[in-house]
Amino acid sequence: MTNVLLFFIDGLGIGTRGSHNPLDGLEAAxxxxxxxxxxxxxxxxxxxxxxxxxxxxxxxxxxxxxxxTILTGVNAPAAIGYHKQGFxxxxxxxxxxxHSIFLQLSSAGVAPxxxxxxxxxxxxxxxxxxxxxTTAAVEAAGLAFNTVADLKEGRAVxxxxxxxxxxxxxxxxxxxxxxxxxxxxxxxxxxxxxxxxEYFITDKVGHAQDVDAxxxxxxxxxxxxxxxxxxIDLKSTTVILTSDHGNIEDLSTRSHTLNxxxxxxxxxxxxxxxxxxxxxxxxxxxxxQTLAPESxx
Ligand SMILES: [Zn+2]
Numbered sequence: 454m455t456n457v458l459l460f461f462i463d464g465l466g467i468g469t470r471g472s473h474n475p476l477d478g479l480e481a482a483x484x485x486x487x488x489x490x491x492x493x494x495x496x497x498x499x500x501x502x503x504x505x506x507x508x509x510x511x512x513x514x515x516x517x518x519x520x521x522t523i524l525t526g527v528n529a530p531a532a533i534g535y536h537k538q539g540f541x542x543x544x545x546x547x548x549x550x551x552h553s554i555f556l557q558l559s560s561a562g563v564a565p566x567x568x569x570x571x572x573x574x575x576x577x578x579x580x581x582x583x584x585x586x587t588t589a590a591v592e593a594a595g596l597a598f599n600t601v602a603d604l605k606e607g608r609a610v611x612x613x614x615x616x617x618x619x620x621x622x623x624x625x626x627x628x629x630x631x632x633x634x635x636x637x638x639x640x641x642x643x644x645x646x647x648x649x650x651e652y653f654i655t656d657k658v659g660h661a662q663d664v665d666a667x668x669x670x671x672x673x674x675x676x677x678x679x680x681x682x683x684x685i686d687l688k689s690t691t692v693i694l695t696s697d698h699g700n701i702e703d704l705s706t707r708s709h710t711l712n713x714x715x716x717x718x719x720x721x722x723x724x725x726x727x728x729x730x731x732x733x734x735x736x737x738x739x740x741x742q743t744l745a746p747e748s749x750x
Contacts, residue, residue, distance in 0.1 A: 687721075
């Protein structure tokens, strides 16, 4: 039996080296330090699939359509005719509600599956008018949302995995080091056939064009990922890390980039899996194929 972790990072493309790229020269940035036209050395014997985020549609790749594509295997920008920013609109929600990875796995009998992120109290008290692609996917599949109580019990990780932003919101939770957060995520992955974790501070920092903040965020994220990889059993777990579009790798511009994104794969068969990923639309099919080989078409 294989378990799969899909680690989604918002706004991380494969950039060129130079002062515009906070990953260039950043110490201990592996596995995130991937550069154009270079053979990367990926810790824990990871494999890289250079992944197209433009999907044959003109314009800069955006979050709502890119995330919908990652989470469904449907080329969402092609389906709606453009790259949709921010939160999914009705057409994208329809795609998510019909094709999400959670639904595909559930109907193939793959269980248990989880979205590891924590939702804070505000989400339940006054539901936001616009919801993320992930939230829509969780809801449509009838999965439970993890709460702060789940986080305290080691069953969830906040999007800011150090919990600092949760404390700022007035929640009584302990801070976690990136390593502690990685260990919690690894334990969640060990208990589920499929786990999704979403991290989007990279995209926020990219838009802010703040080099110091970007370096700090990337270094902590790299530490958290390395500990996750160190703690889980890579013989029985496949880890797939990907992004929806470039951003943080080029701080000379406030907007998203046209760069490809890195999809990194660890665990059994990772080179074979990497060879099957060319665009964001290939992520969900590869995961379904890995977890439910009989049902994948
Ligand atoms: Zn995004």
